[in-house]
Each structure stands twice: as structure tokens, then as C-alpha cells.
Amino acid sequence: xxxxxxFAPYRRSTVGFDRLFDMLEGNVRNxxxxxxxxxxxxxxxxxSFRITLALAGFSPDEVEITAEQNQLVVVGxxxxxxxxxxxxxxxxxxxRPFERRFQLADFIEVRSATFENGLxxxxxKREIPEAMKPRKIEIGAPANDGGRLPQIKQQAEx
Numbered sequence: 001x002x003x004x005x006x007f008a009p010y011r012r013s014t015v016g017f018d019r020l021f022d023m024l025e026g027n028v029r030n031x032x033x034x035x036x037x038x039x040x041x042x043x044x045x046x047x048s049f050r051i052t053l054a055l056a057g058f059s060p061d062e063v064e065i066t067a068e069q070n071q072l073v074v075v076g077x078x079x080x081x082x083x084x085x086x087x088x089x090x091x092x093x094x095x096r097p098f099e100r101r102f103q104l105a106d107f108i109e110v111r112s113a114t115f116e117n118g119l120x121x122x123x124x125k126r127e128i129p130e131a132m133k134p135r136k137i138e139i140g141a142p143a144n145d146g147g148r149l150p151q152i153k154q155q156a157e158x
Contacts, residue, residue: 034098036094036096036098037053037054037055037076037094037098037100038053038054039051039052039053039054039100040052046126047125047126047127048123048124048125048126049108049123049124049125049126050121050122050123050124051072051102051121051122051124052119052120052121052122053074053100053119053120053122054118054119055076055115055118055119055120056093056094056095056118057078057093057094057095057118058076058078058095058118059115060115062076062077062078062079063075063076063115063120064076065110065113065120065122067104067109067110070103070104070105070106070108071101071102071103071104072101072102072104072110072122072124073099073100073101073102074098074099074100074101074102074120074122075097075098075099075100076097076098076099077097078095078096078097104124105126107126107127107128107129107132108124108125108126108127109124109125109126109127110122110123110124111123111124111125
């Protein structure tokens, strides 16, 4: 069974989409990797999202969240506690170190993070700058030059 997709034909016929294809290829590689820790991704409304990671066995001080440009990184590392290995007869709760990366679309910002009952919840919000939002352009009346469009004058080079 083939698990990868060849984007080469699309790369040849597009300009400026290299980052998009790199992200798609990277996500295919990541999905085939370690699925730990499990997570939910929710769309609250058109501009609000929530990521919930199941982090049983971790405490808030053992988890680090970093928001980089278009990427959210969640890293967890358990502290070594002396004498815990002799105390447990069986350890079924996975508490191994992890690093989970999420690609964020443009203008997605991390709003908050909460940790409750072994679930880490990260709230995200799309904040589009005013300059990037669509705006309506009013059509004005032509200038008092008989309705002609202004002529572009070219200067002769000396």
C-alpha cells in the first residue's frame, strides 16, 4: 500500500505554493508517526478553534507550550521521581516524553491554555488585521475633464 502522495506535477504548474506542498508532505509523514498523545481539534465558530490533548499522568509544570510563526508546539517531559519504579507493579498510563506540533493557518493566535483533569485545552482565534479584511470600494464620479481617463505621461530619457 502506498502511503505517500507525489506533489511533483502540481509543483511544476504552480508558483508560490511551495510552502503549502511542504506542509502537506510533512503532515503525511507526521500522521504515520507516533500518535501520542491523542488530541481533539474542535471548530467553535468560523474564527475560533480548540485543541484538547489527553495528558494523563502529566502535571501542568511538566508541559510546555510554544507558539512560533504558524506553528504550535506542545512538549511534555515527566520529572524523574526517585524510587517510583519499585513502587509500581504495572505502569499502564503512558508518561513518556512527547512533542506534538500543529501547523496553524495565517493569523491564528493562541488565546489561552488550561489544564484540568488530565486534559490540556488550548484556545485559538483567527485575528485578521484590518488592512487584510475585505473592504468595499465606492465608485466615484469622473473628474471634470469630459469623462476621459487621466493620461499617463512618460518622461523621455536624456
